[in-house]
Amino acid sequence: MTDTLKEVQKKEAELEKGVERIRETRVYTPAVDIIEKGNDIVILADMPGVDENSVDVTLEKDLLTIYGKIEPEIPVNHKLMVSEYGIGDYQRTFTLSSEIDREHIQATVRDGVLRLVLPKADKEKTRKIPVTGHA
Amino acid sequence: MTTTYLERLLEPWREFDRMNRLINRTGSQGCSEYPSVNVWVNGDNAVITTEIPGIDRESIDISVSGNTVSLSGSRPAEETKEEESYHRHELWHGKFSKTIKLPFNIDSEKVNATYRKGVLHISLPQLEADKPKKINIK
Secondary structure, eight states, X not given: OHHHHHHHSOEEOOOOTTOOOSSOSOEEEOOEEEEEETTXXXXXXXXXXXXXXXXXXXXXXXXXXXXXXXXXXXXXXXXXXXXXXXXXXXXXXXXXXXXXXXXXXXXXXXXXXXXXXXXXXXXXXXXXXXXOOOO | OHHHHHHHHHHHHHHHHHHHHHHHHSSSTTTTTOSOEEEEEETTEEEEEEEOTTOOGGGOEEXXXXXXEEEEEXXXXXXXXXXXXXXXXXXXXXXXXXXXXXXXXXXXXGOEEEEETTEEEEEEXXXXXXXXXXXXXX
């Protein structure tokens, strides 16, 4: 039971040492699935409360960062009586290998799930480096 | 005076919290903890919010009976073919069900639920007949 609980709890994102956030908000690490599908790498990230206008996907050098900004929808005039989950932004960074075709990365959001499709670069698909040995 | 009044006011909610912990601990195996819920209250109305991303709204089942709300649904795993492989597998999949008991009886006719951006909001008003009535002294 405890294990299940751990799995479904949101994890707060860790900050690098010496770095502080500007916005005073909690930031969670979204859970992800990374699936290799033929010529694509598909990343699915659970970011409930995020839609296509509030998610940023940035690629800088090898680092692909997803950031989801939350505008909490708090019931008007209601008081929080039981709190099992926290609400906050989402952030996670991935290191991309050079085999990704950076120009054709697609991102969609549906029902709070971000879906990134990273196509493998054409030349990488077929390039094979022969290994030769010395006699 | 103020403190005791406030404490008395909050008492049913403490009990409510304790009860729900008990219910969900002894519930069916596997996924009874999922999903986590927040409960918001304004007098005679409660709002339950829960984050259940990636779920087809048709598969969400909400039923209300007396003072109890039951939530259930399922999230299928991403379809993969044989040659496809997972590098990471952190998303939650499967069936869930959760029962929440409120400290009042719910007017099931007036329950309202929305599912947007992976977040479910359920508004649960108290049954009119259940509300305290002011008795006028003649």
